[in-house]
Amino acid sequence: MAKEKLVAIKEADLKNNCPECFNQDLKLTFFQKHTYGTFFHKTTNEVSNQIVCRKCSSMIYPVKWTDDIERMFDYYQKTATPEPKSSKPTFIFYLLLLVLIALVAAGVYFYLGGTIEF
Numbered sequence: 377m378a379k380e381k382l383v384a385i386k387e388a389d390l391k392n393n394c395p396e397c398f399n400q401d402l403k404l405t406f407f408q409k410h411t412y413g414t415f416f417h418k419t420t421n422e423v424s425n426q427i428v429c430r431k432c433s434s435m436i437y438p439v440k441w442t443d444d445i446e447r448m449f450d451y452y453q454k455t456a457t458p459e460p461k462s463s464k465p466t467f468i469f470y471l472l473l474l475v476l477i478a479l480v481a482a483g484v485y486f487y488l489g490g491t492i493e494f
Contacts, residue, residue, distance in 0.1 A: 386456035399431035
């Protein structure tokens with residue numbers, strides 16, 4: 377089973393008023409989803425976000441956004457550049473590949489009678 381992890385790619389401090397406590401200390405964070413499997417680590421194009429008030433620790437959902445918060449969100453969304461979609465093999469993948477190549481080579485060696493003449 378692959379593990380999923382959200383990696384922060386951009387954080388910004390907003391000076392807009394919180395809709396809950398009217399404090400001016402909001403934090404906007406953009407996350408990119410990474411999947412860690414046994415044989416591959418994958419970076420996806422999936423980007424999510426959250427806005428949290430640092431004073432009352434409440435999540436600010438898009439329903440409660442003011443026009444100012446929405447404007448700032450649109451600006452920072454343009455500046456948040458995610459990593460390109462990629463897939464990288466792990467050490468276990470390379471180890472398994474090496475063992476398979478060695479098994480095939482040993483099978484061919486023994487199939488040919490164990491003697492190789494040049």
